[in-house]
Amino acid sequence: MHAPSASISRAQAIVAALLAAVCLVPFAYLAALSVADPWTFPALAPEGWSLARWGRMLTGAGALGPSLSLSLGLSLTVAIASTAAGYVTGKFIAYHPWRRRLLVLAYVPFVMAPVILGVCLMYLFLRMRLAGSVAGVMLAQTMFAYGFSIIFFNAFWSARLKAMEDLVATLGGTTAEAYWRVLLPVSVGMLLICFFQTFLISWFQYGLTLLVGAGKVQTLPLKVYDFVSEANMYYAALASCLLVLPPVALLWVNKRFVFRQGLGTT
Amino acid sequence: MHPSNGRAAADAFLTVRGLQKTFGDEPVLRGVDLRLPAHRTMSVLGRSGSGKTTLLRLIAGLERADAGTVVLGGRSLDGVPARERSAVYLYQESLLFPHLSVRENIAFGLTLGAHRGRDLDVEVEAMIDVLGLTAHADKRPHQLSGGQQQRVAFGRAVILRPKLLLLDEPFANLDAAIRTQMQDLFQRLAAAYRITALFVTHNLKEALLMGDRLAHLRDGILKTYDSRQAFVDDPVVGVRDEMAFWTALREETS
Numbered sequence: 001m002h003a004p005s006a007s008i009s010r011a012q013a014i015v016a017a018l019l020a021a022v023c024l025v026p027f028a029y030l031a032a033l034s035v036a037d038p039w040t041f042p043a044l045a046p047e048g049w050s051l052a053r054w055g056r057m058l059t060g061a062g063a064l065g066p067s068l069s070l071s072l073g074l075s076l077t078v079a080i081a082s083t084a085a086g087y088v089t090g091k092f093i094a095y096h097p098w099r100r101r102l103l104v105l106a107y108v109p110f111v112m113a114p115v116i117l118g119v120c121l122m123y124l125f126l127r128m129r130l131a132g133s134v135a136g137v138m139l140a141q142t143m144f145a146y147g148f149s150i151i152f153f154n155a156f157w158s159a160r161l162k163a164m165e166d167l168v169a170t171l172g173g174t175t176a177e178a179y180w181r182v183l184l185p186v187s188v189g190m191l192l193i194c195f196f197q198t199f200l201i202s203w204f205q206y207g208l209t210l211l212v213g214a215g216k217v218q219t220l221p222l223k224v225y226d227f228v229s230e231a232n233m234y235y236a237a238l239a240s241c242l243l244v245l246p247p248v249a250l251l252w253v254n255k256r257f258v259f260r261q262g263l264g265t266t
Numbered sequence: 267m268h269p270s271n272g273r274a275a276a277d278a279f280l281t282v283r284g285l286q287k288t289f290g291d292e293p294v295l296r297g298v299d300l301r302l303p304a305h306r307t308m309s310v311l312g313r314s315g316s317g318k319t320t321l322l323r324l325i326a327g328l329e330r331a332d333a334g335t336v337v338l339g340g341r342s343l344d345g346v347p348a349r350e351r352s353a354v355y356l357y358q359e360s361l362l363f364p365h366l367s368v369r370e371n372i373a374f375g376l377t378l379g380a381h382r383g384r385d386l387d388v389e390v391e392a393m394i395d396v397l398g399l400t401a402h403a404d405k406r407p408h409q410l411s412g413g414q415q416q417r418v419a420f421g422r423a424v425i426l427r428p429k430l431l432l433l434d435e436p437f438a439n440l441d442a443a444i445r446t447q448m449q450d451l452f453q454r455l456a457a458a459y460r461i462t463a464l465f466v467t468h469n470l471k472e473a474l475l476m477g478d479r480l481a482h483l484r485d486g487i488l489k490t491y492d493s494r495q496a497f498v499d500d501p502v503v504g505v506r507d508e509m510a511f512w513t514a515l516r517e518e519t520s
Contacts, residue, residue: 160359160361163357163359163361164361164363166326166328166348166355167355167357167361168378169327169328169347169348169349170326170327170328170348170349170351170353170354170355170432171349171354171374171375171378171422171423171426172349172350172352172375172378172379172426173349173375173378173379174349174378174379177378177379181363181374181378182363185363185365186363186364186365
């Protein structure tokens with residue numbers, strides 16, 4: 001077998017660079033637009049650069065700071081709650097004699113679009129006085145995230161893991177010891193992946209948040225759409241950059257600590 | 267059927283009476299009786315689906331029997347949870363904990379609440395030495411071969427000095443050469459640590475090699491034998507058929 005020639009390696013490098021550019025150019029454009037001062041059509045580049053908008057964001061202008069905090073708090077809470085609940089529920093279903101039937105229930109939230117489901121639930125939310133509140137939005141988002149988490153972990157809880165749990169019992173361990181010493185350490189990678197996925201489900205949620213929150217719960221995706229509607233492209237770009245940053249950070253953490261160390265496998 | 271009641275009842279360390287288990291509409295064990303003296307190994311031969319694993323799981327306390335009793339070391343195990351039975355289960359897979367090293371896997375049982383207070387380090391190092399794994403003590407399971415992993419699994423179980431070792435075809439996944447090594451290892455450990463064990467297998471030769479006592483499980487019914495000769499002579503077991511096959515092959519090829 002011949003080693004790849006220099007020309008093939010160069011071609012592979014070019015293709016890789018093009019693919020990277022396709023992925024990264026939209027983000028680079030958003031970042032550039034957020035600091036452009038100004039950038040008017042048909043110029044190919046901004047006429048000037050300024051961090052003033054970012055500075056004003058930090059001091060509360062445009063209410064982006066509070067929206068960022070709200071979105072972070074909401075998504076972290078939904079991710080933690082749904083991951084933990086899905087971990088336990090997924091196990092219960094995986095080892096249940098009626099596994100298939102119970103698993104179908106987890107798919108119910110995904111049968112229809114989030115907005116349609118939100119419309120169906122609005123009456124209930126209004127009666128419970130949850131409409132227009134952060135708690136209501138959190139509950140609605142958790143419905144989807146929890147269902148995802150159950151499906152995710154249902155595939156994780158295998159016969160091998162059950163055997164490990166049984167083995168700890170015959171070695172003299174309690175259920176708590178089985179979880180603390182074996183099952184949780186073995187599950188760390190999958191828990192982080194699920195946390196990441198459910199965080200994203202909540203983070204980018206727009207339609208359901210707008211409907212259940214009645215426009216009062218101003219998360220970052222709603223802010224982006226508001227700025228776009230106002231044709232405020234600079235603040236829309238800034239809000240979009242804020243929208244992208246936490247998922248990128250989580251992706252980096254996942255890549256660095258989960259996949260590289262070979263976690264998430266049994 | 268079981269050995270002479272007088273002698274067996276007097277020296278039985280493990281006594282199983284009338285053990286029954288049904289899954290759904292399917293009876294898996296139909297009144298199993300067995301008696302096993304202390305420091306002996308009983309081989310239970312049976313085909314796949316004959317109820318071997320179910321028998322071990324019931325004795326270990328991982329499943330609840332529909333009827334029957336299990337007495338171990340003079341103590342009834344009725345209602346006793348698995349973690350209090352001192353009956354360690356060894357699976358076909360080694361089931362080593364992937365986040366722990368060889369040393370930590372072997373020491374695992376000793377660090378649980380039931381066994382705290384013992385001198386960990388000395389015992390663990392001694393066991394690692396007996397298993398011939400000194401050079402691998404700090405490795406993770408994925409860095410070991412299948413045979414090495416099964417050695418660690420043995421060490422993890424035996425170091426606890428359990429009252430009973432339940433072996434569920436532990437060598438089934440190993441190739442012939444490694445299987446022979448593991449069989450030798452088990453016999454050495456069983457003698458050195460005076461282990462009482464139930465060894466289930468579908469391999470006829472392995473059943474004969476491993477067991478001081480022999481039994482055959484078929485369609486949920488366990489038949490125990492007074493002697494190896496009785497086991498060999500029983501046509502249901504299949505030893506005579508095996509011998510006839512190899513004899514015919516030898517005559518054909520000589």
